[in-house]
Amino acid sequence: MIVFDKVTKVYPDGTVALEEASLTIEPKEFVSIVGHSGAGKTTLAKMLLAEEKPTSGNIFYESLDINKLRKQDIHYFRRKIGTVFQDFRLLPNKTVYENISFAMEMSGRDDEEISSDVPHVLDLVDLTNKAYNFPHELSGGEKQRVAIARAIVNQPDIIIADEPTGNLDPINTNEIIQILKKINDLGTTIILTTHNKGVIDALGKRVITMENGKIIRDDKNGRYVLYK
Amino acid sequence: MFGISAKRIFRSGMQNFFRNGIVSLSSILVMSITLFIMTSIIILGGFLNYSLNQVRNKVDVNVYFVTGAADTDIFSLQKSLEALPEVSSVQYVSSDQALADFKSKHQNDELTLQALDELGDNPLGAVLNIKAKDPSQYAGIATFLDNTESQTLSEGGTNIIDTVNYAQNKVVIDRLSGIIKSVNIIGIWFAIIFVLVSLIVTFNTIRLTIFMAKDEISVMRLVGASNSYIKGPFIVSGLLCGIISSILILIIFAAITFVVNHYYNSYFVGFDLFQYYIANFLEIFAIIFGSGIILGCISSYLAVQKYLKG
Structure with a gap:
């Protein structure tokens, strides 16, 4: 369970990115966060990853206060969360296989686990035949599927997908969303930020709407109603 | 792990x-x-x-002895020089050796050799070639030679040292x-x-x-x-x-x-x-x-x- 308790973030230049945002995300939920650019979606995601500290308020994961994590413990915490970004963020000098195995190496898995799990997730995202290609040899959709494979390979409790379809065409977008849905069905909490109306309407899951750093709407079976 | x-x-x-x-x-x-x-x-x-x-090795101080200076006097001076900490080596060249060196150096110079023959006697004295460990130490050695002049008197009371060429070499050594x-x-x-x-x-x-x-x-x-x-x-x-x-x-x-x-x-x-x-x-x-x-x-x-x- 993730709890944001009256979280406010003011950047040094005075910009208010989040204002008294409170929300609770249950395990195995699929939550979409929608809003204009600058509404605070990415800030919310960054705080959950302990990349940013709130100016006031608390963020809990289970009973853990994320802001009280010591610096050297942050990377342990991050291994519980898989991340997928709009710009893919793959390691350019590593093959598809290595990009995924890298994440497993980080969490101290042994070589046997790596050689049995990586082909498995590659199969899940349908990239078995591209295992030894480098990122620059892949299409946008393929890159995003690698990023998802990397995010799920350590079986995290949560996946944060920050605008994962922002750079993709409708067909690839749909593919990525279907994969995320499948992962959610297997029991992983998914937090998806997007401003793609089609995606939200097709999902029919919980939707949190943000505007100017505030949560203005939280619908159980939400639709995209930002642009009234 | x-x-x-x-x-x-x-x-x-x-x-x-x-x-x-x-x-x-x-x-x-x-x-x-x-x-x-x-x-x-x-x-x-x-x-x-x-x-x-x-x-550095080319620089040295030479002590020229008068002809006929006794070898024992020269050797005792050589010993006391070798005892100095600044001195790295003292080479003794006897007057005969000095003559031989001179002759071989001027072997193509008939005139000089003839003049030498005219003299009959060996006009060259023995020489001590002194090398210091460091060029700056020649001054000390020269002073030592000046101060020990009393020791270098032969039995007859004349100084056995003819010249010490430190003064001539001094400029080069300092530079x-x-x-x-x-x-x-x-x-x-x-x-x-x-x-x-x-x-x-x-x-x-x-x-x-x-x-x-x-x-x-x-x-x-x-x-x-x-x-x-x-x-x-x-x-x-x-x-x-x-x-x-x-x-x-x-x-x-x-x-x-x-x-x-x-x-x-x-x-x-x-x-x-x-x-x-x-x-x-x-x-x-x-x-x-x-x-x-x-x-x-x-x-x-x-x-x-x-x-x-x-």
Whole structure:
């Protein structure tokens, strides 16, 4: 369970990115966060990853206060969360296989686990035949599927997908969303930020709407109603 | 666990190094230039030392004795001179030997030899050639000779020393001492400046290569990599860069010294570059190899460290 308790973030230049945002995300939920650019979606995601500290308020994961994590413990915490970004963020000098195995190496898995799990997730995202290609040899959709494979390979409790379809065409977008849905069905909490109306309407899951750093709407079976 | 991590870090460092071919190549080139400068300075230092020693060895103070001075008196003076801490050697040349030397020196000069024959007697006295350990110490030796004049009186009460040529040599000796001192000081400063500048250039090159990888570093952090796991591969790459450049430079210098020695030996007044390189190879190897490794590792470490803060 993730709890944001009256979280406010003011950047040094005075910009208010989040204002008294409170929300609770249950395990195995699929939550979409929608809003204009600058509404605070990415800030919310960054705080959950302990990349940013709130100016006031608390963020809990289970009973853990994320802001009280010591610096050297942050990377342990991050291994519980898989991340997928709009710009893919793959390691350019590593093959598809290595990009995924890298994440497993980080969490101290042994070589046997790596050689049995990586082909498995590659199969899940349908990239078995591209295992030894480098990122620059892949299409946008393929890159995003690698990023998802990397995010799920350590079986995290949560996946944060920050605008994962922002750079993709409708067909690839749909593919990525279907994969995320499948992962959610297997029991992983998914937090998806997007401003793609089609995606939200097709999902029919919980939707949190943000505007100017505030949560203005939280619908159980939400639709995209930002642009009234 | 540690074994696995070390293996993975090493493998990853190797991969980065070889897959970033151009970037690694440029780091190797820049580092090679630094190491080249360092090696040149070492060898130049050797050459400078050698030539200064050559000049130093040519300087001496000669004590000319009057003809007929008793050998025992000369030997006792030689003994007391050898006891001085400043003196490195005292060479005795008997009057017969001095004559023979003179004759062989002027063997093509009939006139002089004839004049010598006219004299009948050996006009040359014995000589003591004194070499000091350092040119600046000749003054002390000359004073010693002045002060011991009483000891150098023969039984008949006449001084057995004819002349001491320190006064004539003094100007040359002083100038030489000055030159040796300033060459040493200038040499050290030049070496320091060159090495410092090239170190900074190398450090910045490696920093730039890591700057290009800063997005990668942020991805690694997001994936949950610990700091040491992020730093490790970069340090391995730096290490490889250091090892390759130092080996490269050591080989290049073996070739350079060999070729230069073979074709341009006359410029080095008898200094055997290649021989010097081989004789001091272990020392040069330790300095260059060590510098390469330390430079590579420390530059990488400091450069990555910058992106791991916060």
